[in-house]
Amino acid sequence: MALKMVKGSIDRMFDKNLQDLVRGIRNHKEDEAKYISTCIDEIKQELKQDNIAVKANAVCKLTYLQMLGYDVSWAAFNIIEVMSSSKFTYKRIGYLAASQCFHEGTDVIMLTTNQIRKDLSSPNQYDTGVALTGLSCFVTPDLARDLANDIMTLMSHTKPYIRKKAVLIMYKVFLKYPESLRPAFPRLKEKLEDPDPGVQSAAVNVICELARRNPKNYLSLAPLFFKLMTSSTNNWVLIKIIKLFGALTPLEPRLGKKLIEPLTNLIHSTSAMSLLYECVNTVIAVTKIVLIIVRINILSCTVVKYLGLLAMSKILKTHPKSVQSHKDLILQCLDDKDESIRLRALDLLYGMVSKKNLMEIVKKLMIHVDKAEGTTYRDELLTKIIDICSQSNYQYITNFEWYISILVELTRLEGTRHGHLIASQMLDVAIRVKAIRGFAVAQMAMLLDNAHLLAGNTQRNGICEVLYAAAWICGEFSEHLEDPLQTLEAMLRPKVTTLPGHIQAVYVQNAVKLFAAVLTRRETAGEKQAAQETTEMLIEKLPQFVQSADLEVQERASCILQLVKYIQKLQAKEVSVAEEVTALFAGELNPVAPKAQKKVPVPEGLDLDAWINEPPSESESEDEKPKAIFQEDEPKHSRPRLTELDEQELARRREARKQEQANNPFYIKSSPSPQKSYQDTPGVDHIPVVQIDLTVPLKVPGMPISDQYLKLEEERRLKQKQEKKDKKKKKKKEKHGKSRRHDSAHTESEEDIAPAQRVDIVTEEMPENALPSDEDDKDSNDPYKALDIDLDKPLADSEKLPVRTHRPSRTEGLKSPDVDTTAEEQRPKKSKEKDKKKDKERKVCYFSGHKDHLFNLLQNPSNHQHLNYKVYDIQGNLQDGSQVVVSVIFENNCTDFLKSMEFNVLDSLNTRLVRPSGASVHDGIAVPFQLPPGVSNEARFVFTVQSIVMPQKLKGTLTFIVKTEDGSTHEKLDFKLHFTCTSYLITTPCYSDAFAKLLESEELKVNALKLDSINMPFHHLLAKICFHHHFSVVERIDSCASMYSRSIQGHHVCLLVKSVSMPSCGQ
């Protein structure tokens, strides 16, 4: 043992520690990745060694590499090994590594349950501390359930250091295991009044986190918090409490009045800015009185400016008017060089707009758009402008011409990504605001005319989306176009083919719509010649689209080309075709609300999941097919009957379907007149459509015109005001000045501003029987929902945290087999089961004998003058049930070069070395490397085994050549290989319920054994069994543990380990 220790520390002299690793990485700046990969190889070697200090050092280095982005999850098992070290130093390293890289998906995490439980109950408070800290980072639902009770106990630990950590971690436990909340809550509440301020603070933290999600359940704690708020001096605690009150007051209005006094006291007395700010914030929420916000904003400190804006957005929700008076201040913030502040200010503006100030605010924003550097901020501005304008169904827009011109101006932005957003707005407005169509079409035609400005640069791809909207609008509403021919020509320019495919497709489609419009005009005017020229032009230009690489474009173009050619033929015969071509595109497109389908209630008695027809069973159809072939005459009988039935049935069904279609808004009805005449359709009639009455038509191509609208608007408003006054005066005159007060109190309120045009915003269609509820689906996956638990109800008896007891069958039943092995003869030495009643003094040990010979194996032959070797692992081959892999490390401990090593074993009947084909039993296997002085390397050898129920000892020799300065000599080393039964086991995790089933199945045979004179702590023993003998712990309670493993041939091996008393634990 001592020898091993010394050897271990000598080994370690050559190990890198964390500092060496960091230094090495810094020295290899140019080939860092390569250096790190060699380091990882070294770490892998270190992890294979027995010395826990070496392992801990390796794990520590892995934690550093994890920070650099290397996946270290492969070392999870080693991390657990280091965690289970008895030394605090190593334990802490292990837990740190675990907290950095373990997560719910880590499969070995369930192996830690018992280790953590042991650490939680450790007499050393820092062991408990690191365990709690680590657990807080990787707690899983299973761990939470298993450990909740232990943590609960720690909440009343004597040391405040542990208490506060235990209290804090409870929040994580609640999240993962919500059932624990009710049983644990009384104690948590108790901790609010803990004498230690740290524990108090932790309890406040936890309850604030809980209350933030479900405040109503925590109202009853308000008096307690109130007391804390007036007594505590810890700013952090105060901030948390004050924030909590901010969440509670909306639920309990009486709380507000009580809070004002202590809050104002705090505001006056505190020197901490953070506390002051939170107080003010809560006062805002509580009292709904707007305080000193302006003062905050004037302060130049950017931090406070930011928070001031944040606070204002809160006030905005309740008192929009008071914030609106600070509009200029907020607009100033848009000039701030800090992006965070600008974004906050933008948010505020969104809530501040009204009919009155919308144009002005948007104008300011447009100026900022022009000035802004950096596309992200500009894009942000763009989306905000559109958001502001389109919010609540265009509520604040009084003049849609202005809005369209804003949209058109926005298309001149360079490099924006939001072309599709502008496009969808254009489409939306043009479709839904009928009165605006004429204007919109004119603008869009202009855009199409100047398309080269937008699409000139392929880099600016984003914005060409706008052309999609423009083309569609011009085509669909072509009757509003002044000169459809010009637009048609613009759409067929050769440059168009450089646009993205989906836009070209729209171009092609809408070119035909325009063509129809042109034809109509020409024919009504009697200009047959001109109409034919247009057709020719189209035939000439369309082939460029037919050649397109985009399928959609190609298909549409070739289809339409044929159509146009046919039209040309008809035209040549002097047939007027305009009406028929127009009929192709007849019919109104109505906007449908995105949620329309969802809103239709499922009619009573309709089960959407039920089969309409009986599902055909596979066997049936197969059986019947041959029947149909061979008995042809049979269907003949039924055929006439079927048709008869059909005729009656069909008529009835047709009628029903018509009825249904009439009521179905999604069904495209065949309208009686094929003309495109939306005014005729019922439902639109009663909407009064007023002609646009603009004094100045604003069509200066390429010039920003929105400003002019602004001016116009102002003038119009003034005029309106004047008119109103005049009217009132008239009225007054009529009424002989009866009521004076009306006049004097006249202010221009929002409602007074009449929109410039009477605009009908067509609401999106909803099915008639849509449900009125507008509930947005709540996220059912919200993890905090589970914590919405009523805490005031008294605890029921059933609500207890699970306390872990050992399997009941085990404590009662000595009759029933406790621990079993697949075949008792299989493990004569090792599988032991203990009768608990007897022998209180004795300890059970399973592997004493085994452990010793493993040790021998490691130490025994290593004293050769040249070569040191050790077998460090014999493991079953997962793929092949009859093979084991033996890993041997060879180490050259002389000063000479070793080469030509050959490894040979005297095969037994049962166990044979796998040799290359053709080799005889006496040939050795060449070791695939040479060893320079002081170097070690690992080789693996495969053995086949027939029976795995007996241990084996194989004799073998290793021959090699020692190359010295004066020649080389042949050397030989004899050794023995031990195959123990556990070599054939494969570590397989097993869940406790599966384990219980296995025990109940009574397929297992029992064997018991007692061992004395084991003087190592129980958990060490378990770790040893796990590591050397490939078992995994199923569960452990105190000094009793059940373990499981599986052999390479699939036998189950269960093991009960029990220490009856622990007299020599400390030694």
Add this chain to the structure above:
Amino acid sequence: MIKAILVFNNHGKPRLIRFYQYFPEDMQQQIIRETFHLVSKRDDNVCNFLEGGSLIGGSDYKLIYRHYATLYFVFCVDSSESELGILDLIQVFVETLDKCFENVCELDLIFHMDKVHYILQEVVMGGMVLETNMNEIVGQVENQSRLEKSEGGLSGAPARAVSAVKNMNLPEIPRNINIGDINIKVPNLSPFV
């Protein structure tokens, strides 16, 4: 809740990362890069709050950071935390580092990442603030290093001797430590207590 704590230098090299929610390693690196990109382009005299780290969180989350000499300390928190409170907390953390390392500089963080983690563990646990009283934090950290020393430490005496010898043999080692005077100067700000 605090969702993540990141410390990186002016070039975006991570010095300490601590996520309180699981992200795979490549995602973590991406978050660090994105955060560095957001934070580094900001002037020192603009405010210390940032929204819109798209990878971490979403609208409920904010980045709150402080810039000391060569290092950025970034906390990603949700709306339950007080913005100014977290700023103070960063200050407490840095002052604690200053006390534990005696004039802390970036090199201390580079070579003793584990210790920095242990100190952080006494301030924040599982994303929640554990302690804001600096004396208490320093006391607990010192107690634990005493315990570590009594166990002989990780590297023990022989290894330390070896690494000393190794250092002597490598003349280029000192040359690499040329980051200049990078002591984090801790300005005095209003403390918690």
